[in-house]
Amino acid sequence: MGWVQRQRDLGSLIFIDLRDRTGIVQLAFDTDTDKSVFDTAFGIRAEYVVCAHGVVRQRGEGAVNPNLPTGEIEIAVEEIKILSAAETAPFEIVENSNVRSELRLKYRYLDL
Numbered sequence: 001m002g003w004v005q006r007q008r009d010l011g012s013l014i015f016i017d018l019r020d021r022t023g024i025v026q027l028a029f030d031t032d033t034d035k036s037v038f039d040t041a042f043g044i045r046a047e048y049v050v051c052a053h054g055v056v057r058q059r060g061e062g063a064v065n066p067n068l069p070t071g072e073i074e075i076a077v078e079e080i081k082i083l084s085a086a087e088t089a090p091f092e093i094v095e096n097s098n099v100r101s102e103l104r105l106k107y108r109y110l111d112l
């Protein structure tokens with residue numbers, strides 16, 4: 001269970017970076033997954049709160065992320081539930097974002 005950091009849709013594959021207080025783990029969905037699970041993953045956006053169940057597996061060769069403590073594994077999701085949907089933020093909330101000052105000032109509570 002955690003917050004969606006980002007979602008990447010590659011057509012027949014969807015990856016979601018899920019963050020919680022311990023860090024980030026990658027959730028993996030493919031077209032072999034139950035269609036309702038894949039469709040749910042397709043609609044998930046940043047900052048949604050989700051609960052996922054699945055099987056922990058090694059990432060494919062060349063897909064390892066050495067920058068993450070969990071970069072060698074991913075979760076092949078079998079079941080996912082959206083606990084809370086979030087509105088889309090006016091800009092991506094990351095360090096050193098390239099956003100106009102006027103927009104950052106308008107939403108400064110997000111930028112703190």
